[in-house]
Amino acid sequence: MENELTPILISRIENSSNVFSKKIKERINKDKSCRHQRKNNVGQWEDVEGYSVSYKNFPMGHGEKSVILLLCNGLSLYDDEMLAIRWHMGAWGINMNSFEDQRCYDTSRKLYPLVSIIQAADGLAASILERTGAEMDEL
Numbered sequence: 513m514e515n516e517l518t519p520i521l522i523s524r525i526e527n528s529s530n531v532f533s534k535k536i537k538e539r540i541n542k543d544k545s546c547r548h549q550r551k552n553n554v555g556q557w558e559d560v561e562g563y564s565v566s567y568k569n570f571p572m573g574h575g576e577k578s579v580i581l582l583l584c585n586g587l588s589l590y591d592d593e594m595l596a597i598r599w600h601m602g603a604w605g606i607n608m609n610s611f612e613d614q615r616c617y618d619t620s621r622k623l624y625p626l627v628s629i630i631q632a633a634d635g636l637a638a639s640i641l642e643r644t645g646a647e648m649d650e651l
Contacts, residue, residue, distance in 0.1 A: 546561075547560065597630070603617070
């Protein structure tokens with residue numbers, strides 16, 4: 513596979529991102545909404561809305577669990593979409609004691625650009641887009 517994005521791949525990524533977004537929203541709506549605390553930019557704790565996921569009935573990592581639940585609910589996914597969901601946390605999602613995890617992660621990134629794109633999007637969402645306007649003003 514080429515390292516540069518071809519027009520076909522670009523259109524596929526655009527279509528995938530729309531489908532991916534819809535699938536994630538559908539997945540999130542099945543989780544329980546809750547309130548939890550997090551530290552803001554000035555180090556103060558604040559209540560924020562979020563979602564809780566129970567691992568009691570299906571104890572599997574949240575990337576794998578999301579893929580399996582999407583497939584079990586009748587949604588079809590391409591290989592790159594499954595791997596992008598599985599590895600969306602990037603290297604933070606690797607069990608460093610597992611040579612297999614390390615190889616699978618590296619291979620997924622080399623074969624499918626969407627894996628790296630979703631990792632970047634996840635990082636941006638967590639560090640920038642999930643901030644409130646007031647938090648952005650404080651920066």
